[in-house]
Amino acid sequence: DQQVKQNSPSLSVQEGRISILNCDYTNSMFDYFLWYKKYPAEGPTFLISISSIKDKNEDGRFTVFLNKSAKHLSLHIVPSQPGDSAVYFCAASIRTGTASKLTFGTGTRLQVTL
Amino acid sequence: KAGVTQTPRYLIKTRGQQVTLSCSPISGHRSVSWYQQTPGQGLQFLFEYFSETQRNKGNFPGRFSGRQFSNSRSEMNVSTLELGDSALYLCASRHGQGNTGELFFGEGSRLTVL
Numbered sequence: 429d430q431q432v433k434q435n436s437p438s439l440s441v442q443e444g445r446i447s448i449l450n451c452d453y454t455n456s457m458f459d460y461f462l463w464y465k466k467y468p469a470e471g472p473t474f475l476i477s478i479s480s481i482k483d484k485n486e487d488g489r490f491t492v493f494l495n496k497s498a499k500h501l502s503l504h505i506v507p508s509q510p511g512d513s514a515v516y517f518c519a520a521s522i523r524t525g526t527a528s529k530l531t532f533g534t535g536t537r538l539q540v541t542l
Numbered sequence: 543k544a545g546v547t548q549t550p551r552y553l554i555k556t557r558g559q560q561v562t563l564s565c566s567p568i569s570g571h572r573s574v575s576w577y578q579q580t581p582g583q584g585l586q587f588l589f590e591y592f593s594e595t596q597r598n599k600g601n602f603p604g605r606f607s608g609r610q611f612s613n614s615r616s617e618m619n620v621s622t623l624e625l626g627d628s629a630l631y632l633c634a635s636r637h638g639q640g641n642t643g644e645l646f647f648g649e650g651s652r653l654t655v656l
Binding site: 432434462464469470471472473474477517519529530531532533534535 | 546575577582584585586587590598632645646647650
């Protein structure tokens with residue numbers, strides 16, 4: 429049972445345009461959400477997070493939106509750069525549990541073209 | 543400061559063998575967790591250790607085990623290897639025991655079972 433779903437395995441975007449990566453979850457107990465980025469042969473690196481008490485969090489070119497009623501979150505990257513080409517994982521946790529137990533989606537491979 | 547270090551980076555085993563993977567967390571980090579990454583499954587939580595105690599465990603069979611030493615270094619062991627155990631095993635460390643603080647991942651140990 430995949431509790432965190434990333435239904436788009438890949439996405440191609442032109443440099444300078446907006447990249448939108450989507451994530452859906454089914455467990456209503458999740459109250460903390462994160463995005464990680466992974467380059468080949470490297471471990472995932474933390475990108476941005478959002479608590480369920482917020483609906484938006486912004487950090488530079490990266491913005492995460494959370495729609496709790498729809499159990500949906502999205503990551504917007506504006507403007508997209510070639511260095512953003514990587515696999516992006518959405519993750520969720522329950523803060524009454526342990527922040528180390530993240531439930532990850534299967535990832536979306538973003539390719540930013542020139 | 544040095545990141546999370548995992549050894550070995552690559553290894554090949556045959557079915558029925560056992561394997562031990564090692565993880566040195568970032569200095570000062572006391573929480574170490576392990577994840578398995580396979581194509582199509584994303585990252586799946588194996589277990590977390592804090593102060594030499596297992597705090598949480600994912601849904602993996604008993605063939606998967608781990609431990610943490612007094613210096614916070616951690617090992618995980620997989621016994622009676624099966625073909626399906628072929629995966630990238632990622633270790634992540636975190637500073638605290640509570641529910642804040644991002645996970646810092648190592649580059650992983652890629653295990654191939656023949």
